[in-house]
Amino acid sequence: MRILFSSLLTLTTLVASFATESAIVPDVSPTEAYPGGKASVSFKPFASFMLPAANLPDDEKPAFYAGKALGHQPWVKAPTITTARDGLGPVYNARTCLACHVNGGRGVMPETGEQNLVSAFLRLSIPGKDKISGVVPEPTYGDQLQSQSVALFHQLRHMKMKKNDYEAAPEGYAYVDWVSKTFTYPDQSSVELRSPSVRVENLGYGELHPKTMMSLRNAPPLHGMGLLELIPQQDIDAGADPMDKNGDGISGRVNRVWNVETGAAEPGRFGLKANRATIKIITASAFQGDIGITNPLFPDQPCSANQTTCQNTRDGNDLPEDVELPEELLEMVTHFMLNIGVPKRREPNDPDVINGRAAFYETGCAQCHTPSFTTGYSPELPHLSKQTIWPYSDLLLHDMGPDLADHRPDYEATGTEWRTPPLWGVGLSGAVNGGSNLLHDGRARSVEEAILWHGGEAATTKERFIHLPKSERESLIKFVESL
Numbered sequence: 001m002r003i004l005f006s007s008l009l010t011l012t013t014l015v016a017s018f019a020t021e022s023a024i025v026p027d028v029s030p031t032e033a034y035p036g037g038k039a040s041v042s043f044k045p046f047a048s049f050m051l052p053a054a055n056l057p058d059d060e061k062p063a064f065y066a067g068k069a070l071g072h073q074p075w076v077k078a079p080t081i082t083t084a085r086d087g088l089g090p091v092y093n094a095r096t097c098l099a100c101h102v103n104g105g106r107g108v109m110p111e112t113g114e115q116n117l118v119s120a121f122l123r124l125s126i127p128g129k130d131k132i133s134g135v136v137p138e139p140t141y142g143d144q145l146q147s148q149s150v151a152l153f154h155q156l157r158h159m160k161m162k163k164n165d166y167e168a169a170p171e172g173y174a175y176v177d178w179v180s181k182t183f184t185y186p187d188q189s190s191v192e193l194r195s196p197s198v199r200v201e202n203l204g205y206g207e208l209h210p211k212t213m214m215s216l217r218n219a220p221p222l223h224g225m226g227l228l229e230l231i232p233q234q235d236i237d238a239g240a241d242p243m244d245k246n247g248d249g250i251s252g253r254v255n256r257v258w259n260v261e262t263g264a265a266e267p268g269r270f271g272l273k274a275n276r277a278t279i280k281i282i283t284a285s286a287f288q289g290d291i292g293i294t295n296p297l298f299p300d301q302p303c304s305a306n307q308t309t310c311q312n313t314r315d316g317n318d319l320p321e322d323v324e325l326p327e328e329l330l331e332m333v334t335h336f337m338l339n340i341g342v343p344k345r346r347e348p349n350d351p352d353v354i355n356g357r358a359a360f361y362e363t364g365c366a367q368c369h370t371p372s373f374t375t376g377y378s379p380e381l382p383h384l385s386k387q388t389i390w391p392y393s394d395l396l397l398h399d400m401g402p403d404l405a406d407h408r409p410d411y412e413a414t415g416t417e418w419r420t421p422p423l424w425g426v427g428l429s430g431a432v433n434g435g436s437n438l439l440h441d442g443r444a445r446s447v448e449e450a451i452l453w454h455g456g457e458a459a460t461t462k463e464r465f466i467h468l469p470k471s472e473r474e475s476l477i478k479f480v481e482s483l
Ligand code: HEC
Pocket: 071, 093, 094, 095, 096, 097, 098, 099, 100, 101, 118, 119, 120, 121, 123, 217, 218, 219, 220, 221, 222, 225, 269, 270, 271, 272, 273, 275, 279, 282, 283, 286, 287, 290, 291, 333, 337
């Protein structure tokens, strides 16, 4: 009886909220077909997240392509004759940016626990807080497990060469074993879901600290970063409701992170936990942490004080800058990152898509996946300024419940919070590089699986989705895939 009563109650609440929310399905705007405003690009005949914004001025194209080349060509071990591209490692995760952000898209997760983890990595830390790095790094391994190194025995590991003590060992090899479960809808149709179980082998520097927290993160796609950077902070703040004053069960918080350029704590909006303030900073930190390339913002090699062989390995620093990537080249890659175009919508007027659009608003997806913003003005990026854009993200942190939790705080973000990812282009993920690995750890193989993992603040929305008739669920997914 009690069960019946409570489910009746849920049903009435659902119906009531449906009634109020159906009023908020906005009319279709003609601008929706161009999610990146005038910077939107056509994805025919090639699907790629590396095309320049459609309105990038001609005189900036050489810089864009130079930045793309720097993000694409592999870095090599120092010393070499090509001083401009040496300095890889000593420990690193990949040799290029685009090895992980394949074709500018998201990373491709290994299918089985035998394959190496390539485009995703593990962030590490121990309990505690640090104003500058946001976390207390694992004392020996630092805040990221670098699974590669320039050591010959590692490069030739298929020849079963032995580890030695004069070359820096990789920090450890990471693998993901997928654990499957079946989700059954109230209408009895079912979907297989998988979640990762992480395994670290061949630790190069002894045991991890017993309190180590690990966060598996897959590389997100790179298009539209300049437009996201130009969203005025006050417009992002306007969506935040940390105390849930409006009582809709959805809070939304701004992360506060260290800006190495200004030397102050500032709102974060990039990275999966909104753990970086600007594209230049996340680019520079990726050079250091992911490839082992030092630069003016992050001038130290990715070796901790306890990794002496790593520290003593020859670097690729060139004078006068005394870093591996001088400011000028960092600016070029940043320029490339800021100016990648956003795909135009595919078939936005298909009746099924229009139907799914209404369901998207009615179920509450738009409460976090904020459809639209207008970018502010930047003298450096006039072509990306004052554009009406449709990223479908509030760029805020949300508690997504225990199933998605990594239990590893990052600055102000808790172990259950993640930044709402933009949904523009999500339907092209597979076409861009075969990697339809959605969510922070790439566990979801489709939009449907991604929705079914939503919990926490998104639990009510997910319930509404689950209770939609199958055909309406399919329309909603079709809408998301058309973004
Ligand atoms: C080993 C794989 C790997 C490599 C190499 C790599 N990245 Fe990433 N990238 C990631 C992951 C994983 C994240 C998410 C990080 C996080 O949230 O902590 C990320 C995040 C980003 C973001 C933020 C996107 C967003 O939506 O906020 C940008 C921009 C970026 N990377 C640029 C670069 C650039 C530029 C390079 C080369 C200098 C690079 N990455 C190299 C894996 C990689």
